[in-house]
Amino acid sequence: MKKRAKQERSKITTQVILDAASQVLVTEGYPRASTNRIADRAGVSVGTLYHYFDNKEDIYRELLERIYARMLQSITCCPEQPTLSQLLEVYNLSLLSIFNEDPALIQTLGNLGSGPYLSQRNEWREKIVNAFEAMLKPHESEITCEDLNIGARVVVCATEGIGFAANSVQFQPGDLLRQLLRIQLSYLTSPLR
Numbered sequence: 001m002k003k004r005a006k007q008e009r010s011k012i013t014t015q016v017i018l019d020a021a022s023q024v025l026v027t028e029g030y031p032r033a034s035t036n037r038i039a040d041r042a043g044v045s046v047g048t049l050y051h052y053f054d055n056k057e058d059i060y061r062e063l064l065e066r067i068y069a070r071m072l073q074s075i076t077c078c079p080e081q082p083t084l085s086q087l088l089e090v091y092n093l094s095l096l097s098i099f100n101e102d103p104a105l106i107q108t109l110g111n112l113g114s115g116p117y118l119s120q121r122n123e124w125r126e127k128i129v130n131a132f133e134a135m136l137k138p139h140e141s142e143i144t145c146e147d148l149n150i151g152a153r154v155v156v157c158a159t160e161g162i163g164f165a166a167n168s169v170q171f172q173p174g175d176l177l178r179q180l181l182r183i184q185l186s187y188l189t190s191p192l193r
Helices: 008-028 035-042 046-052 056-076 084-099 103-110 115-142 148-165 173-189
Strands: none
Touching (some): 008 035, 008 046, 008 103, 035 056, 084 115, 084 148, 084 173, 115 148, 115 173
């Protein structure tokens, strides 16, 4: 993003552009999401859009950045819990609240995880995996994975995939929570063979 929005008006304009970009992405798809369409939907000139963003990739990087930052925050702000099961439930509730705010946008952004956005996704995934591993560490005695980092990576990737692809569009929130917990706990605590 070209300019960090410092003034309230700049923050509002930036958010209006991001909201419009979200709408265009969901309704028209990424290939049709041009800066002209985004500016038109936002009710701003293309010049104003370019004052804040270099191009459409810059806009969608910012949207992804915000989602990944919130996903990371759902881990780093997760309060300690007495059991692994309780910890994962609290974490998943926080994560699902993010995914359920705008399920169509989350699914569409999940499809942007390649191409010009692949390195961004991979950088954030590493941060999220490391934070998730640290979150699991106090419950290591309940976990049967030989390598906690690999266990964290598998759970993060599976949860990200489910959240992006099978959020509340397909599942009721309570059902999705139960399925996530089942997958995560089964993987982390199943006896090694």
